[in-house]
Amino acid sequence: MAQWDVAVIGGGPGGYVAAIRAAQLGMKAAVFEKDRVGGLCLNWGCIPSKALLKNADVVNAVREGGRWGLRGAEGVSFDFGAAVDRSRQVVDQIVGGVEGLLRDNGVEVIPGTARLAGTRAVAVDGSEHRAANIIIATGAHTRVLPGMEPDGETVITSREALERRTPPGRAVIIGAGPVGVEFAHLWASYGSEVTIVEMMETLVPLEDPDIGRLLRRSFEARGIRCMVSTKVSGIERTSAGAVVRTEGPDGAGALEADTVLVAVGFVAHTEGLGLEAAGVRTTRGFIDIDGRMETNVPGIFAVGDVTGKLMLAHVASHQGVLAAEAIAGMSRPEPDYVQMPRATFCQPQVGSIGYTEAAAKAAGFTVRTGRFPLTALGKAVAAGHTEGFVKVVVEEATGQVLGIHLVGHDINDLLGEATMVALLEATSAEVGFAVHAHPTLPEALKEAALAADGEAIHIARRRTTPREGAATR
Structure with missing residues (x-):
């Protein structure tokens, strides 16, 4: 008789959600976690x-207090250490909440470094736990490239960056993905001299190129140097x-810096898991799964970053639910x-879901696009943040919205819609009519x-190249 219906290795957003959902469905579940539950996201990533x-x-x-009528803001000082302290308090509060949820659902958390002991057992610290089903949710860790090995002092990863109590004087950030641009925004806000080095042609290179180009202009206007189409040789x-x-x-x-942040992506955390002995198949280090989150070994599932599908916490949580179900x-x-939402929280923020224009065409769609500048949006003008735009990608034949791409201040609030x-496979006509x-x-x-259908109200229609229109009242 198995001790557990479901044994989950790893207590991050994929693992703990899988365990809770399994418990909701009447199964006896346990989470094996070597640190605190919450994984990289809650402890050393998304939340802090x-x-x-x-x-x-x-x-x-x-x-910018002067523009809002504040007087005396010029002499204010900013304590970065206090910000770090607050971030750790936020982590403690949220992780404590997750620990409470696991207790409330009857999920046992077993501390220690776990590995597969065959196909129906998990070994941890000398003990073995039998399980009818196993879910691997061990996440990922920072990719290390030759010649860029972190030392934890001068050359660091985001993990060390989140602990630093003072911002760097001069920082070079290698990689302009979400981690890179978020730290560029953070450090520049506290007065650091920041340079971003990116191999691809734009910042946030997985996003729509128009967004990457706008973000670069925005950053450079703030004094953040952006070196694109540039690689680091050492x-x-x-x-x-x-x-x-x-x-x-x-x-x-050559760029001189007192701090170098390496932000070139992540690799699956599978070392020491016993995958080969159990017969679990991997591709380029990531665990292969089917649409049910099951591996090639019946009864062994995998969710989250370790699968390499899309390294986002909300994707891991969704996979965790699917695995339990x-x-x-x-x-x-x-x-x-x-069609999973993606969000980057520098300012201006970057958000997207679905196909970019180029990806949609590459997938065989004939598309049209619509774009609306925030300079023409009453709310943005009133709030004093008009930098950015919303772009939609629409299939010509059906009118279905294939992708939505956002850049602007706090623009990720639109990702819910x-x-x-x-999800509802809405058309541009339906979104425009709502x-x-x-x-x-x-x-x-x-x-x-509406712009995708040539019907936008609050931007001028022109037969030549359109430009941004007047704000709504």
């Missing part, structure tokens, strides 16, 4: 970084910090990883959908 980014928003608002430690060697369109170069015999649609548009409260950010999505 977003807490720090909120501090950055406050700092920037105070710096890092040399010096007494003052480091020299980052680069190769780009203008030839070889598959074990319970329930049938659910397979996840569509294209964007998710429903994708009544949106005025003045609000979601009006920009409505207008972008």
